[in-house]
Amino acid sequence: MRTIAEINDKITRNCAVVWTVEELKARVAEIGVTQAAKQVDVITTGTFEPMESSGAIINLGHTDPPIKIRSCWLDGVSAYAGFGAVDLYLGATQVVEYSSTGEVLDLRTTNGTAREQRGGGHVIEDLIAGKSVQLRAIGQVTDCYPRASFDTTISRDTINQFYLYNPRNLYQNFIVGVNGGDRPLFTYLGPLQPRLGNAVYSNTGAISPLLNDPDLNLIGIGTRIFLGGGIGYVAWEGTQHFPLQKRLPNHTPVGPAATVALMGDAKQMDRKWVRGCYFKNYGPSLMLGVGVPLPVLQEEVVARCAVKDQDIVAPVVDFSIPRRVRPTFGLVSYAQLKSGRITIEGKPVRAAPLASMYLSNQVARELKQWIEAGTFTLTEAVAHLPMDRSFLPQDRWGSAIALE
Template sequence: MRTIAEINDKIRTGSAVVWTIQELKARVKDLGITKIYEQVDVICTGTFEPMESSGALINLGHTDPPIKIRQCWLDGIPAYAGFGAVDVYLGASAMADYSPTPDITDGDIRPISTIPERGGGHVIEDLIAGKAVQLRLIGHITDCYPRASFETTITKDTINQFYLYNPRNLYQNFIVGVNGGDRPLYTYLGLLQPRLGNAVYSNTGAISPLFNDPDLKLIGVGTRIFLGGSIGYIAWEGTQHFPLQKRLPNRTPIGPAATLALMGDAKQMNPRWVRGCYFKNYGASMMLGVGVPLPVLNEEVIRYCAIKDEDIVAPVMDFSIPRRVRPTFGLVSYAQLKSGQITIDGKKVRTAPLASLYFSQQVAQELKNWIERGEFTLTEAVAPLNMERSFLPQDRWDSKMAME
């Protein structure tokens, strides 16, 4: 057994051996698990994919006279202001919620956003890039906060705190979307063509971080990670965290399972790894680069990291049925998905990923470079992630059903 402290000592002296997950998978067949364990200290995983359950917490700083924010817009995108006086949260999927041509006689509404494809993720990207963003505030007047409104232009250098707090990132597996109906469907997976015209998947498969640590033994609350081109941390389990998902004998889940809540200082991030995006007729989101270092503490780590795309599967779901539980066309392997086509009911269906396999590999490589230069050390988790969390749906009961 190695320890994280021992690995960190080697990182500081420049003697740690660091591989990306791609390098490990390419060499494990020839070298074997034991030999790789003897050589390698850290394995770097990464992904670059849409993560719309993300957002930025911002402390704007106090005005003079002071304002207690009741409503806030950043470049016309609404931010949530139900915190302290000048704290706001800008969701990646937030979009302008009023017409760009309202009644200009209404003092509380004006046409400050005329780009319907622009959302919170785009504003976050611009702030990270150092660009100026228009700020508009409406206040809740009190004795200690007498100001009614405020407008200015901000950058990341003119605000106090600007950090990402993402409630749900890094899904451990996800679904494959298809459309068995007769009309196009615009979804969070993008356009699904009718009559099984295409299939879209969003996970990077065997190189995805959590597939290579299926029982979350190597990470936990406080684990240091690559987040948006800077250092971030695992803050907690993510929303919709469902580690009790059914699993194959290799411990990988057959559908959406574990998730992570992540946080990091957005002022230090790079817009190369944080990009606003938009799905036609669905809404805004954010492409995010996340890298997770896996310490090689024992041979079991190598065994789990040796999984191939042929060894993991995802369910094919029909979005033409507008229900929480949709019919499935069964399971397909990521090797089949990455081949460019799968077969559904005897029909060949072309496939495409939402995640960028190229940029996911680049995230892992960048994290490897940081560790090799001694700029990034590993952290011990301060608490494990809950592996017994069930998944609770929200079903609507009317009064008659409740009485029955």
């Protein structure tokens, strides 16, 4: 029906028809797939949820005399310094190691003061917001890098490169966490109450970007996206990318499947869409807004995007069993999850999302506005994401080292 070049021409002339994925689903219910496909050029999807496999690349610029940084902390949070002399990688889930007074914190505990509950995601948010961050660096002294230490404050405007490089974002479906045990559990899904006291899910279901392109025909390496309020790109397959997950006849997976690695200039981003967060007794993470445009190249695109919450399922997993493979209580639909209550073994269980459905739709709407204004055009993927990746666990026990 169309090409990306033709759609981009309409975008630059401000005459492209853009619908959010929610609008698309409503229109399909009214006029059907065929008529909707004739009318719309781009469908925008979005999500705002925790994405802990995220982080920032930072280049500080050289000091005088120069320093080859080998240990570094930003507001007490350790940043990896094992590559260029003044290149750093700050992970979103890295915990704070010392307080503003220099006191070393006990990393064996995760339930401390508000200051101790900060992590890499909070530092990334502060830098995006234009705030100053304390930097403490220790160098490896060499002939070309004679400086041994460096203490200063930095901000978004006093560093060179500052961009997010996120190894795993946008899970194509995920799990529902419950706790069948006798004590509360504190997990990456948040607190799970004992005896099936609650259920927590993180995916946004029928509005989630990758569930509306289940075969990854439109999303590939080089796809331009909305990332944290700025422009970003799909850089590669994400870690734990598992497109071979079992799928329903509508091609949606029945559990965690494809993922993508994303990158984008953090200096362009807005802290509204990049927020540090903290999970009690688990640790810090990052709430991130990501929007993906889907070009309507043919009618099948609309047919896939018309999928409804009742047609997508996720497994209910019991976290009380401390193993990699945990027992499940079967599958539930996202329609059931979004109703606020599911049934497990005849018992009603409260269900709540980690993702913000409201802000996820706001991401899709903001991306729609960018496209309608002609400030955001679409890109052709330079390569497809692989669809044949297996998931390889570490099942063999490693050898223990005896400490005398």
